[in-house]
Amino acid sequence: MISSRIDSFRSVAKNFKVVFLDSYGVLKNHKGLIDGVAETISFLRGEGIVFRVLTNDASRSQEQQVEVFDRLGLKDLDVEEVITSGMLAKQFLSHKIKDGKIAYLGTENSADYILQSGLKHIAVRDIDLENIEDISAFVFLDDEGFDWNYDIDTTVNFLRRKTVPVIVANSDKYYPVNKNDVSVATGGIAKLCESMLSKKFIHFGKPDTQMFNYAYEHINRDKQQYDKDDILMVGDTLSTDILGGNKFGLKTMLVLSGNTRSDNAELWINSSGIIPDYICDSILK
Structure with missing residues (x-):
């Protein structure tokens, strides 16, 4: 299988009934909304192409995601058009964890959103390692909102002492902060802890199938309108967007934005073995 290098996203997109779009690196970057994205979304609407934004950002609710896009200049995005790994983690916690406290690593904003299960939650910095009997789950939320030395040490020592469900609300290992550099994301911290502890955590977000299943069921919630052959997954990261789309049986497009x-x-595709169906500079034309 060889990827097709194409000049125009729109020429491919119009052959599909649905487009799944990653957020960071496809619609926006460290500078803000990528120039031309608003026009591309208008094109999709005008062609009658259904789209969903699939993001591993667990720090904001769907409503907050829409507000951010609105401030950046992408207007009229509907709440239901955004699917986040955070909302999936929230659903899991509300159904599975019925008592005790939920400990978290991340910001209070994301904790207030994701941990609305009726249970109390406690930041890692407030954990007393000598008094952990009432903690019934642990969640990796954000790469911000904590002391990287003290709180990650506390996380590791807590998980060494007590076996509880551990949820990773954002599977991204890193994210770009400028043209050349990246920063460690929540998934990277969780992977480090998994390796140290020889444990497996419960991951939400791409490339895991829960997000794709949710998005697929959501677009078919009224009746079975769309098959997997009708859907194009567009993303900037091989190990999450493209791998997840490939595993779910979708056509995939890697964008270089x-x-x-x-x-x-080409080097990353060859070394990873993760092969997109299409490669395009961006979704801007």
């Missing part, structure tokens, strides 16, 4: 750059795309 985020994590993957034009000068290393």
Whole structure:
């Protein structure tokens, strides 16, 4: 299988009934909304193409995601058009964890959103390792909102002492902060802890199938209108967007406007074995 290098996203997109779009690196970057994205969304609407934004950002609710896009200049995005890993983690916690406290690593904002299960939650910095009997789950939320040295040490020591369900609300290992550099994301911290503890956590977000299942069922909630052959998954990261789309049986497009750059795309594809169906510079034309 060889990827097709194309000049126009729109020429491919119009052959599909549905487009799943990653957020960071496809619609926006460290500078804000990528120029031309609003026009592309208008094109999809005008062609009658259903779209969903699938993001591993667990720090904001769907409503907050829409508000951010509105401030950046992408207007009239509907709440139901955004699907986040945070909302899936929230659903899991509300159904599975019925008593005790939920400990979390991340910001209070994301904790207030995701941990609305009726249970109390406690930040890692407030954990007393000598008094952990009432903690019944642990959640990796954000890469911000905590002391990287003290709180990650506390996380590791807590998980060494007590076996509880551990949820990773954002599977991204890193994210771009400028054209050349990246920063460690929540998934990277969780992977480090998994390796140290020889444990497996429960991951939400791409490339795991829960998000794709949810999005697929959501677009077919009224009746079975769309098959997997009708859907194009567009993302900037091979290990999350493209791998997840491939595993779910969708056609995939790698764009070079985020994590993957034009000068290393072929190398990364060859070394990873993760092959998109299409490669395009961006979704802007």
